[in-house]
Amino acid sequence: MSKPPPDLPARAPLANTPLGVFGTFKAARQNLLSIIPEIATRQPIVSGKVGIRWHMLMDPDELRRVLLEKLEDYPKSNATKSLMRPAIGHSMFLAEGAEWRWQRRAATPVFTHRNIANLAPLLSMATELAVQRFERSIRRVIDAYDEMITTTFEVISDVNFSSGSFDRDQVHHAIDQYINEAGRVSIMDILGFPDWVPRP
Numbered sequence: 001m002s003k004p005p006p007d008l009p010a011r012a013p014l015a016n017t018p019l020g021v022f023g024t025f026k027a028a029r030q031n032l033l034s035i036i037p038e039i040a041t042r043q044p045i046v047s048g049k050v051g052i053r054w055h056m057l058m059d060p061d062e063l064r065r066v067l068l069e070k071l072e073d074y075p076k077s078n079a080t081k082s083l084m085r086p087a088i089g090h091s092m093f094l095a096e097g098a099e100w101r102w103q104r105r106a107a108t109p110v111f112t113h114r115n116i117a118n119l120a121p122l123l124s125m126a127t128e129l130a131v132q133r134f135e136r137s138i139r140r141v142i143d144a145y146d147e148m149i150t151t152t153f154e155v156i157s158d159v160n161f162s163s164g165s166f167d168r169d170q171v172h173h174a175i176d177q178y179i180n181e182a183g184r185v186s187i188m189d190i191l192g193f194p195d196w197v198p199r200p
Contacts, residue, residue: 014038024050025187052192072097082189119159126154 012033019027019035027034037056040046044059057063066074081094088094092103109115130151134142188197 012036014041018048019050021051021187021191071100078189078192078194119155122155122158126151126158129154 012031014033015027015035015037024035037046037048040056040058044057044062046056046058048054057066075096076094084094090099092100092107095103130147133147133150
């Protein structure tokens, strides 16, 4: 496959043909984005079957219906739960039904306009520091992922820890380790094995 022109950002090649079970597994282990069908960039919903039946939804109104208005009718998949639960437990991203509604109500006050406005100076300062790092870089290519991790932890540290006690490199390493080990798709997820079957 030819490389994209240098003026385009880093990106994953999207699937133009069905990948099959083992093709999907191999692609997902290398870059999960590469199993997204290219047609999903132009179509509001894409459905298929690779071991198990799947649907990919892009339409904003339908996403609101699935993720907010009719939550009970659209439970999260076992694959999603098994990938994310080791890292985030039963947080809002995986909670369902009454538990999800309770967590959402509990978190809502944090995101009021007043609270977000109070965070604006911290967000602006972290953004300015990121811009300065980009400008100081003598490299032609910059690792934007690493820069965004740095910016994220600067904001988190400033909001939560006045002493700045986060070891950013250690947490960054832990996230990468999780993605490389626990947060990877198993062939058993693709084939639809029940959640209680241990993954190798």
